[in-house]
Amino acid sequence: MDRRQFIISSSATVAGVALARVPVWGQQPAAPPVTKFEELRRGVGIFIGNGGTIGYLVNGDGAIAVDSQFMNTAAICVEGLRTRAPKGLQMLINTHHHGDHTGGNKAFRPLVKSIVCQENCLVWHKKVSEQANNVADQAFADLSFGGSWSTNFGDEKVWARYFGPGHTSGDAVIHFEKANVVHGGDLLFRRVHPRIDGPAGASAVNWIKVLERIAKDHSNDTIFVFGHGADNSVRGTKADVTFFRDYLSAGVDHVRKGIGARKSKDEITKVSALPKFESVTAFNPRLTLEGTLGSIYDELSK
């Protein structure tokens, strides 16, 4: 190998390693996963691993999971829920179609009676997997709903509700009524810059209304589970929900003002922070304030 070839192949290796270690949407990182189960209230809890937060309910009827992360951590979650629930894992609910919430569906599929999601989630899940040519790695929902869906499970009542476009165009809010716990999937980002999936029909403008509704429908005692959060802290309160609503509102106002003043997209999006929201960080190098404002710009200038 000559020197030039060596440099090319070693930089390719370095790039390969760097790529494998950065969690990319829809891809499975290589590092061994660190995982944790955390009980919240009345049989409802969260599983932290790799990707969007998994929520769960364990009671006399078995277990229900909300979202599935990627295959490597999904398998650990499935095992943990099986040992916690003598009646077994009965159901999986997907909050939306993104790979870090549905990539582990196949680990649940042989055990659950049904996989539930909002109807637009199912459309997008199929569409993006066809585009990525990885349909064989997926397990799609077999039960989808439009506005809302609910089930009685042991001594709990579980709801999935749809409030229109937000993070995507098929986000469901999962409500464990008696435990008073809400799993908001990626409608809830806790003090980190969100992804706004414009190509999948997301809307920052409607997302603000959805967050308004989520806050209004629940109490100060409600425990909110966030899809992602700063320092992997994904448990929050109504105040964290309204903080995120206010962050998105500040973003939309900032972009509107910029467009009104005939500024370019670059001038509008290349700012270091939104006033009062300087503490919001990037939990993923791909999700920056510039990206958030850019998505809002694309939506408003359509």
Ligand SMILES: [Zn+2]
């Ligand atoms: Zn997402």
